[in-house]
Amino acid sequence: MSSGRHRFTGHRPAAGHDTGGVPWSGRTLTGTGFDGDQGAADPRLAALLARPDDDRDERELVAVLATARLIVPIVAVPSEVDESSGIPVDAVSDMAAVTLVAPDGQQAMPAFTSTAALAAWDPQARPVPVTAQRAALAAAQEGCHVMPLDLAPPPGPAAWTLRPSMVWALARGREWVPSHQDPVVAATLAEAVAEQPAVAGHRLDPGPEGALQVTLALRPGLRQEQVRDVLAGVGERLAGEDDCRERIDALTFRLTTA
Structure with missing residues (x-):
């Protein structure tokens, strides 16, 4: 449908190099730190989130969250669009973290405690495991003031939302107190x-x-x-x-x- 040249046009992985012509040989793949991760939620965190709102100890929750692994959703976003055929087609896509606008107008970066929770919310999103500190740092860098945890499928609510002071405490690596x-x-x-x-x-x-x-x-x-x-x-x-x-x-x- 399009005569434009896309990023992967003509690329043959079996030829021994990537799309930029750099050989595969000699490369070392480093682990993420979560190589044995099966995608399940941290049991302590899941138990705390399962409690009714009035029965949650927020200080304990943030402390447990600080030691837990989170899943950050990454999605493809078009960076170049080919319109040579008269119909806009994504020619090049980049991967980007998801940011949302909370009901009160604040920028939000969602995170999930498990791959199952992410898949229920958006099965197309790519799950990236990170520490809670890295997730909070990414939120701060993106100008996101809150972090909803385990958003239900739209328009469902979050299991719990980290307020700005909690996001900053996690990003700074310090204890959160009210x-x-x-x-x-x-x-x-x-x-x-x-x-x-x-x-x-x-x-x-x-x-x-x-x-x-x-x-x-x-x-x-x-x-x-x-x-x-x-x-x-x-x-x-x-x-x-x-x-x-x-x-x-x-x-x-x-x-x-x-």
């Missing part, structure tokens, strides 16, 4: 509050959907614009420290009077 218990967040907030004379005290608490709730006890008699300045100053300080910002998924304030 932001209201994180010593780095606590220290940065203490410094931010110390810069605000209008704040008499503060407290960190868990907020909805993984958010950090900061309670500020304000001195009485403040005007509305003064309160706004306090909130802006504290929020900007937390957001301005990269190490702190990576540990916070969302931030909410609660105000009380000292």
